[in-house]
Amino acid sequence: xxxxxxxxxxxxxxxxxxxxxxxxxxxxxxxxxxxxxxxxxxxxxxxxxxxxxxxxxxxxxxxxxxxxxxxxxxxxxxxxxxxxxxxxxxxxxxxxxxxxxxxxxxxxxxxxxxxxxxxxxxxxxxxxxxxxxxxxxxxxxxxxxxxxxxxxxxxxxxxxxxxxxxxxxxxxxxxxxxxxxxxxxxxxxxxxxxxxxxxxxxxxxxxxxxxxxxxxxxxxxxxxxxxxxxxxxxxxxxxxxxxxxxxxxxxxxxxxxxxxxxxxxxxxxxxxxxxxxxxxxxxxxxxxxxxxxxxxxxxxxxxxxxxxxxxxxxxxxxxxxxxxxxxxxxxxxxxxxxxxxxxxxxxxxxxxxxxxxxxxxxxxxxxxxxxxxxxxxxxxxxxxxxxxxxxxxxxxxxxxxxxxxxxxxxxxxxxxxxxxxxxxxxxxxxxxxxxxxxxxxx
Numbered sequence: 001x002x003x004x005x006x007x008x009x010x011x012x013x014x015x016x017x018x019x020x021x022x023x024x025x026x027x028x029x030x031x032x033x034x035x036x037x038x039x040x041x042x043x044x045x046x047x048x049x050x051x052x053x054x055x056x057x058x059x060x061x062x063x064x065x066x067x068x069x070x071x072x073x074x075x076x077x078x079x080x081x082x083x084x085x086x087x088x089x090x091x092x093x094x095x096x097x098x099x100x101x102x103x104x105x106x107x108x109x110x111x112x113x114x115x116x117x118x119x120x121x122x123x124x125x126x127x128x129x130x131x132x133x134x135x136x137x138x139x140x141x142x143x144x145x146x147x148x149x150x151x152x153x154x155x156x157x158x159x160x161x162x163x164x165x166x167x168x169x170x171x172x173x174x175x176x177x178x179x180x181x182x183x184x185x186x187x188x189x190x191x192x193x194x195x196x197x198x199x200x201x202x203x204x205x206x207x208x209x210x211x212x213x214x215x216x217x218x219x220x221x222x223x224x225x226x227x228x229x230x231x232x233x234x235x236x237x238x239x240x241x242x243x244x245x246x247x248x249x250x251x252x253x254x255x256x257x258x259x260x261x262x263x264x265x266x267x268x269x270x271x272x273x274x275x276x277x278x279x280x281x282x283x284x285x286x287x288x289x290x291x292x293x294x295x296x297x298x299x300x301x302x303x304x305x306x307x308x309x310x311x312x313x314x315x316x317x318x319x320x321x322x323x324x325x326x327x328x329x330x331x332x333x334x335x336x337x338x339x340x341x342x343x344x345x346x347x348x349x350x351x352x353x354x355x356x357x358x359x360x361x362x363x364x365x366x367x368x369x370x371x372x373x374x375x376x377x378x379x380x381x382x383x384x385x386x387x388x389x390x391x392x393x394x395x396x397x398x399x400x401x402x403x404x405x406x407x408x409x410x411x412x413x414x415x416x417x418x419x420x421x422x423x424x425x426x427x428x429x430x431x432x433x434x435x436x437x438x439x440x441x442x
Contacts, residue, residue, distance in 0.1 A: 117160075
């Protein structure tokens, strides 16, 4: 059982209903949304022992760990629709930690309800929904103001959460002993419409990409219920292994991947046939699961082993295991855009020489727009305003690139006195930027 260090009331409820499960969300960019093409796919792993591990899926390496002094026990993780924000529930501190994912910096800790567990972001990115396990409520967080604007009563042990692709229906699993239900919430009015009986101790939920089916993990029924979104009727159940916990659906909607926390396996399910395909042995006490946007790999958090199993979804085999933090639980994988940058160019001087000119002291300082941090070791290209190349330099520890250039007469004095352009072309981690500098006669 993951350590939470909350009062005994929480420990008793977790012991009774099982560890608070997570709604690790694999969220994709809605069709028609105008965003820059992302170049990185990152994973965010919430360690119940503290900290969020950042995983680069291109290299399958952990590149860092994020921490928040006001939220040191993250329990679930969801990434916003455009990949630019991450949201982590902190069961110990009753907060929602907000991460700027392009720069991987912690921006805020938003107060929510008692015992926050699951988290999901609206397709528009405007609202974040957090299930509060102990309070039996859902907090609605405004993503623009980073404040909780509304609280929706839904009932005891509110756990896993999921949204329909159009964002109009929110589903909340109730991790209660015995026969359990899933609440259906109208997000236009933020009111509960009904409850669906699905099985014993429902803990995680997911909606197919076409919005037609809701899949519910019934922890103590050892199965997954398939529910019609249109009618709220249970269409059938799919058997899995012992004490299933987390779920992710492939981008094409054909398969579901379900962690079995006491079976130490990952079940692969055929959704249309409502039948199991296979079970893959993973690590000790698997809890969360998330897929890459192309569906090629699944990542499974092994809470008991402090690791993540990497599964090739084509061969249905484990292809790697990574150590992460203590008791990893929630996980989300998402395409993340490059961080915006700013470039500030200075003033250079122009010196006449035989058959040409020398431009001295061209400089430009490159920083992250979000943090103001100087960027080191980045190449900056200097040109005239008409595009004639002048020189290239690499930013130093202060983020500043400096160089001189000898220029032939044919470039023209009038052109040079219009100043110069400094440009950073951008890379996978930082976006491009351009600035104009001045040139004066020596």
